[in-house]
Amino acid sequence: MRSVLRWLVLVAVAALALQLFFVGRIAMMAAVDPQSTAFERSEAWRLLTGADTRMRWRQQWLPYSQISDNLKRAVIASEDGSFTNHEGVDWEALEKAWQKNEKAQERAAKLAAPTKAKTPATPRPPKVIGGSTITQQLAKNLLLSGERTLLRKGQEFVLTMLLELLLDKQRILEIYLNNVEWGEGVFGAEAAAQHYFRKPAARLSAFEAARLAVMLPRPKYFEKLPNSGYLSSRASTIVARMGSAELP
Template identity: 65%
Template sequence: MKPLLRWLGLVLLALAALQLFFVLRIAAMAVIDPQSTAFQRSEAWALRHDLRWRQEWVPYGRISDHLKRAVIASEDDGFVNHDGVDWNAIERAWERNAKAEEQATARANARAPRIRGGSTITQQLAKNLLLSGERTFVRKGQEFVLTLALEQLLPKQRILEIYLNNVEWGAGVFGAEAAARRYYGKSASQLSASEAARLAVMLPAPKRFEKAPGSAYLAGRTRTILARMGRAELP
């Protein structure tokens, strides 16, 4: 019995040390810009034989407010008000997914529906910064803990700044500055409302939309986000 208790104690100690490591890294991000994320390092390894990397950190004030509003309107319209997790959005996502599955089952030869999540900007940042791409309950639980830590240790503006400078916008394209120059040949501070809306719409599947810039869905969704941007609240 004692060896088992000792083993459990070591496991708990290791988990506590890991959480402390994560918390200290997040706390440091209040003043230190992260040089890379776990997701970026994974992508760099995948692209190692054809690595074309675009990324340039720009401070919050040098990112167009249009892009900030567009990303909030598209990805997380309650960003400034929630504590990191938007339970209403998660509930709506579950309802949409259940309805889509029912409709697909009712139609013969129907394609599997695209599953939609209810992740907030903070949750996406937590996942990309420090975690692997695995979809397990353990990883999801760790994401939840890191989300709460981000919200407690960093102001909303800093969370959005880090997110916009690290999120993927195509193969090897990370951050608002690289995306603005890749798709529009200008800096992130110069993006128009329509350009910002189009970039925001790309976020759920940037590599797919990078290859299909004339997508009807992309154009239609861009118009929808443009209409919503005026109501998006900035931190």
């Protein structure tokens, strides 16, 4: 019994030490620009150890003031419309995403059900809609692995709360825009602006910014489809929403 209690105490101490480590890392980010994220390091390793060993990497840190307001508004309008008002988690958006995913699952189940006239089909997996905020996305990419477990999701929630507690909204958005992925080895607003439009991130037009924002959920996919009709159509929708996007 004592050995079990000893192990439980050790696990609790290790968990506490890990949280204190995260607190220290995030507190430093109030003044020190993070040089990389956990996701970036995993991508760099993947590129270095892949079949094509050429390292294709673009990233350049920009202060918040040197990133186009068009891009800030476009990303907020596309990814997290209530960014400046929530405390890290948008519960209403999560609920809507949950309901949409449930309906998608039901439709997929109906398509797969056998009927008298035909054998059961093999439908495409339903598209899973996320409700993560900008802060949650940053928490996940900064310090966590890409695995999808309840434990990792719980840690993401804790880190989200820490980011909101220790950093202001402007700093959260600044770190996000400088580290988010926009293609194969393309990270951050400046790299994306140069890669896709051959111009600085400070000079992005509203439509260019909206196209970049629409790419965020699937950047590598849209990088290969620059003439995608969906990309242009969705970008026009985001442009229309940008006027109501509130900046921190």
